[in-house]
Amino acid sequence: MKRSLLGRLWPNITAALLIVGFIFPVYWMFATSFKKTPDIVSDTPVWFPTDPTFQHFQTALDADNFWTLVRNSLTVTILAVVFSLIISLAASFALARMRFKGRRGFIVGFMMAQMAPWEVMVIAIYFIVRDADMLNSLIPLTLFYMVMVLPFTLLTLRGFVAAVPKELEESAMVDGCTRRQAFVKVILPLLAPGLMSTSMFGFITAWNEFPMVLVLNKDVEYQTLPLWLSSFRSTFGDDWGATMAASTIFAIPILLLFVFLQRKAVSGLTDGAVKG
Secondary structure, three states: OHHHHHHHHHHHHHHHHHHHHHHHHHHHHHHHOOOOHHHHOOOOOOOOOOOOOOHHHHHHHOOOOHHHHHHHHHHHHHHHHHHHHHHHHHHHHHHHHOOOOOHHHHHHHHHHHHHOOHHHHHHHHHHHHHHOOOOOOHHHHHHHHHHHHHHHHHHHHHHHHHOOOHHHHHHHHHOOOOHHHHHHHHHHHHOHHHHHHHHHHHHHHHHHOOHHHHHHOOOHHHOOHHHHHHOHHHHHOOOHHHHHHHHHHHHHHHHHHHHHHHHHHHHHHHHHOOOO
16 A cells, blocks of 8 residues: 555655656746845845836847847748648648658658758858848748748647548538638648647747757847856846846746647647557
8 A cells, every 4th residue: 555655655745846846947037037136146045026126028129139139930830830720731731631652751851850950950041141141130030930830830730640541631521612622621620739730849949949049140130048048147247136037038928938838738739659
């Protein structure tokens, strides 16, 4: 009886410790952004902001080019996610429903692309963009982010499309729908969880990307928030409150996206892994 109880207890304790370990840095960042400077630099840790202040957030929001960088980040991230979803949706349907020569090699190639570290291609991409005279532009950055998230998006949606019974599509076509109408009216609504999970992953990946924008866009007018955040402390010296406030602002879109989509995203990832 005791062994059975311990066997159930230890996994729960381990999971609780892991959750605390992952959540605590986020909490500390969030709490520090509301503390006054004496509490932040105090030798005795202040676990809760007893007298919250929004001054650090005001400092971060008043930083030079902040709203320009917000616009740039949202632009390249949203466009990259939308384009990757459009391409991978069509390609995943073809891979899941059709049989053609070279199909397995194509899938293996995408898997290898997903495993490869993109940082190894930074220099090559820089030379290509430089020779095309497209440095300090959001266009190559958007294209790179799209290509970066495309393998995962395609492989995930392929498994999700394969999990949808073919009979649903065939029944719609028997009732008079064309293949495109059957896909839009029958298959596409069933792919909503998969689309949400892949879009969330793509958004997080593109939103947090740092090395490529550092190499391609030296002009601050074409940079994004990760690069701004990396230089934030040098801009404000030892103002840790403003640094934590800036980090909190940067994390808010990801946290909101996860809160709204996490249930659909988890079901999309698990369902998409069933077949394929």
